[in-house]
Amino acid sequence: LAVGLRNGRVAIASINGGEPKHVRQLPGLDELDGRVTLSASLAIYLTREGVLSAQSLATARVVWSQRPSARPIFPPIVHSSRVLFVDERNRLVAMDANAGGDPIWSMQLAETPVDEPIVDGRIVRLAVRSGDIIAIDVIDGGTLDRFRVPSRLATSVVPVPGAMLVGTEDGRLLAIEPASHRTVWEYDL
Numbered sequence: 717l718a719v720g721l722r723n724g725r726v727a728i729a730s731i732n733g734g735e736p737k738h739v740r741q742l743p744g745l746d747e748l749d750g751r752v753t754l755s756a757s758l759a760i761y762l763t764r765e766g767v768l769s770a771q772s773l774a775t776a777r778v779v780w781s782q783r784p785s786a787r788p789i790f791p792p793i794v795h796s797s798r799v800l801f802v803d804e805r806n807r808l809v810a811m812d813a814n815a816g817g818d819p820i821w822s823m824q825l826a827e828t829p830v831d832e833p834i835v836d837g838r839i840v841r842l843a844v845r846s847g848d849i850i851a852i853d854v855i856d857g858g859t860l861d862r863f864r865v866p867s868r869l870a871t872s873v874v875p876v877p878g879a880m881l882v883g884t885e886d887g888r889l890l891a892i893e894p895a896s897h898r899t900v901w902e903y904d905l
Contacts, residue, residue: 750791753799755813760792760799768792768799770813782817784809790832796854800833800840808833808842810857821857825850831872841873843882849873849892863897865890 752761758770758779768788769781786803793800798820799811806825812818829842839860840852845868851861867890871883879891879900891900 753792753794755794755797758794758813760794760813762788762792762801768801768811768817770799770817780816782811784811789828793832793835795835795840796838798854800835800854802829802833802842808840808852808857810854823852823857823859829872830869834872834875836875841875841880843869843871843873845869845885849880849882851894861894865892865899 750762752759754760754773757773759773760768760770762768766787767781767783770779771777772779784801784803786805786807788801788803788809790802794813797813799813799817800808802808802825806828807822808825809822810820812820825842825844826848827844827846829844831843833840833842835841835854838854840854842850842852844850847864847867847869849861849863849865849869850859852858853860865882865884867884867886867888869882870885874881875894876891878893880894882890882892883905884890887905888902889905890902892898893900
């Protein structure tokens with residue numbers, strides 16, 4: 717378990733009993749911006765000063781820190797040794813979690829997603845307000861699929877077996893089949 721505290725500390729604790737293993741004070745008056753994201757060996761977090769850091773879960777040592785060229789607008793996520801985030805320039809960025817946070821690829825988006833990216837296997841899915849759902853390969857950043865639902869979107873895409881769930885601005889929950897883009901079911905909420 718890793719948490720960011722309002723007092724500018726990052727705490728790594730055992731889930732068996734909650735006893736803190738490591739507590740790190742961020743420099744100066746800095747504090748966390750969003751949640752701490754975990755990989756198998758790292759706690760990754762963004763500070764209010766715009767620094768993305770990776771801290772070892774085993775030793776609490778900061779393994780790397782990077783100041784991305786544009787600030788992330790959602791907390792970073794981690795998958796397949798990639799740190800993924802959307803920045804304020806509407807780019808989906810992938811950094812190497814294990815090699816110093818070095819950039820691997822980035823993809824320019826036409827508009828800002830409604831929420832953070834969701835990873836489903838090797839696929840990164842983004843929903844944008846206009847109704848577009850974009851699928852991107854997490855390894856190389858290539859576009860795998862892009863389609864539009866007939867409504868403006870209000871939520872990120874949630875993968876479930878055989879479908880993707882997404883909420884619309886007009887209060888509907890849609891289940892969409894990924895390959896055919898067919899609406900499997902919908903409910904007014």
